Amino acid sequence: MSQGHRQVLPERRGATDLHGRELLAFHNVQIAQADGAVLVAEANAEIQAGEKVLIVGEGGTGKSTLFRAISGVWPWGSGEIRVPPRSHMMFMPQRPYLPLGTLRGAIAYPAAPRKFPDVAMRAALTRCGLPHLTGQLDEEERWDRILSLGEQQRLAFARLLLHRPRWVFMDEATAALDETNQDLMMALFRDELSESALISIGHRPGLEAYHDRKLTLIRSPDGAKLTTARGHATVSRRRPGRAGRVAVAGRGVARVLRGSRKGQS
Ligand SMILES: Nc1ncnc2c1ncn2[C@@H]1O[C@H](COP(=O)(O)OP(=O)(O)OP(=O)(O)O)[C@@H](O)[C@H]1O
Ligand SMILES: [Mg+2]
Numbered sequence: 196m197s198q199g200h201r202q203v204l205p206e207r208r209g210a211t212d213l214h215g216r217e218l219l220a221f222h223n224v225q226i227a228q229a230d231g232a233v234l235v236a237e238a239n240a241e242i243q244a245g246e247k248v249l250i251v252g253e254g255g256t257g258k259s260t261l262f263r264a265i266s267g268v269w270p271w272g273s274g275e276i277r278v279p280p281r282s283h284m285m286f287m288p289q290r291p292y293l294p295l296g297t298l299r300g301a302i303a304y305p306a307a308p309r310k311f312p313d314v315a316m317r318a319a320l321t322r323c324g325l326p327h328l329t330g331q332l333d334e335e336e337r338w339d340r341i342l343s344l345g346e347q348q349r350l351a352f353a354r355l356l357l358h359r360p361r362w363v364f365m366d367e368a369t370a371a372l373d374e375t376n377q378d379l380m381m382a383l384f385r386d387e388l389s390e391s392a393l394i395s396i397g398h399r400p401g402l403e404a405y406h407d408r409k410l411t412l413i414r415s416p417d418g419a420k421l422t423t424a425r426g427h428a429t430v431s432r433r434r435p436g437r438a439g440r441v442a443v444a445g446r447g448v449a450r451v452l453r454g455s456r457k458g459q460s
Pocket of ligand 1: 234252253254255256258261
C-alpha cells in the first residue's frame, strides 16, 4: 500500500446510548478515496433509534460513500463509525437487487422465499401499490427486467414491510417514483414503520416532510463537511441533555477507521 492510503480497522463494540438503545454514531470521521485524497473531511453525528434523518449534498460530495462506510464495504478513512448490529440494518439502493427465481424469492430477499406467509406478502404488495403482482408469487421470471424501475422500488418497500428492520438506509430509493407514489411509500415510516430509524439520501422535493432533521454534506476544497441544516459541523441529538459520549455495550459493531502511518505498507 502506498503512502497516504488509509485503512479501516474494524472493531467489535456496541453502539448503544446510555439507555441501552441502539445508535449510529460518527466520531471524527474522515473518509478518503483509495489514493488517499480526502472525500469527507469531517463527520460528527449521532442518530438514535427511531429517528428519521435526511442527508443531502451536492453530487459527488460522498453521500453514497458514507453509506458504504457504514455498511463496511468502504475501507478508507479515519475516525470511528459505530453501527447497530448488521442484522438490524437494511440498505435500499436506487436499483434494488432482485435475485433470479420466483417473485416470492425477490420480495423475501435476503430471507428465504418461504420465510413470510403468503397473506403477509400479498398485503405488503397491495400496500405498496403492486396489487397486480399478488397472483404471481410463484412465477419464475427475470423480475429485474420485467418490472419497471418504479415497480422495483415499490417492491423494495414491500420487502421492508415484511422484514421491518430497525435501521433503514435509503440511497435515492424513491428516485423513480412520482410524487404520489413517493408519498405512499414514505408514509410507511410514519405509520407501519414509525419505530424504525430512517437515514435517507435524496434530493427529491417532498422527501423532507418525512424526516425529523436534515444533515448536509457541504463541499469544500479540503473535503466535504457534514453539517446541520443551519450550517454547523455538529453532533446532533434529538433529545437535549443526553450524554455526549456514546456508552459502549457488547452487541453492535463499531468500525474504527484510522489513517495509516507514513510509510506503512
Ligand atoms: N468505488 C469507487 N472508487 C473510486 N472512487 C469512487 C468510488 N465510488 C465513489 N467514488 C468517488 O467518490 C466521490 C463521491 O462519490 P459518491 O458516490 O459518494 O457521491 P454522492 O454524494 O453519493 O454523489 P451523487 O449525489 O451523484 O450520488 C466521487 O468523486 C466518486 O467518483
Ligand atoms: Mg450517491
